[in-house]
Amino acid sequence: MxxxxxxxxxxxxxxxxxxxxxxxxxxxxxxxxxxxxxxxxxxxxxxxxxxxxxxxxxxxxxxxxxxxxxxxxxxxxxxxxxxxxxxxxxxxxxxxxxxxxxxxxxxxxxxxxxVGLLLWAAASGSIKFRAEAHRLLDALARSSLWVSEKVLHEAHGAVDALLAE
Structure with missing residues (x-):
């Protein structure tokens, strides 16, 4: 399963x-x-x-x-x-x-x-491009979910480390 x-x-x-x-x-x-x-x-x-x-x-x-x-x-x-x-x-x-x-x-x-799910998606190849991952993280930060600047910054850094573009 x-x-x-x-x-x-x-x-x-x-x-x-x-x-x-x-x-x-x-x-x-x-x-x-x-x-x-x-x-x-x-x-x-x-x-x-x-x-x-x-x-x-x-x-x-x-x-x-x-x-x-x-x-x-x-x-x-x-x-x-x-x-x-x-x-x-x-x-x-x-x-x-x-x-x-x-x-x-x-x-x-x-x-x-x-946020962790999106990072997993980038790490697993479900999200293939850095720009797409950054766009989705920013969209998540604009959603009704409160994301601190620190967490958002760290997530963007993790995307940069995971995905080359």
Whole structure:
């Protein structure tokens, strides 16, 4: 089956806004829980998710655990996505939320965000040209995702090291 990637709502929105959602498909089989689809639709004026993103239900025990995490200040979509990542033994969990990232890492998940996904796409050859990678990083920085100048500068430097043009 290849790499299993579970994603919460943030990266789906941010990558869509940046015109870079297609690179998520290159990362592997992408799974999201139903609540993430609902959040995505609500926050993107009904933009449709691509067919390659699989809506995958969480089991009862995972749903119960996710409810406990929600009461500990983890968003519903993030909690269910973290639960799905554990349930499906995902290789990657994608989130752009700092609290969800730290929590998922504490549970042993390998966590990446939208910027990291674009850097992976450059490193893996999915993004072939330096100018394209820089354009996508800048588009991501203009999206609803807050990216610090430091992180953006470091990401551009990483692209320069990864891609010759």
């Amino acid at each position: 290849g790499r299993i990637v579970v994603c919460d709502t943030g990266p789906l929105i941010h990558l869509s806004e940046a015109g870079a959602l297609e690179f998520l498909e290159h990362a592997g089989v992408v799974l999201i829980p139903p609540v993430v689809k609902t959040e995505f639709m609500r926050n993107t004026a009904g933009l449709l998710l691509p067919a390659w993103i699989k809506i995958f239900p969480v089991g009862r025990s995972v749903a119960a655990q996710a409810r406990k995490w929600i009461s500990a200040d983890i968003d519903a979509g993030e909690a269910q996505a973290i639960g799905l990542a554990i349930q499906e033994d995902a290789n990657w969990f994608l989130t752009d939320d700092g609290r969800a990232r730290r929590f998922a890492e504490s549970l042993g998940l390998e966590v990446h965000g939208s």
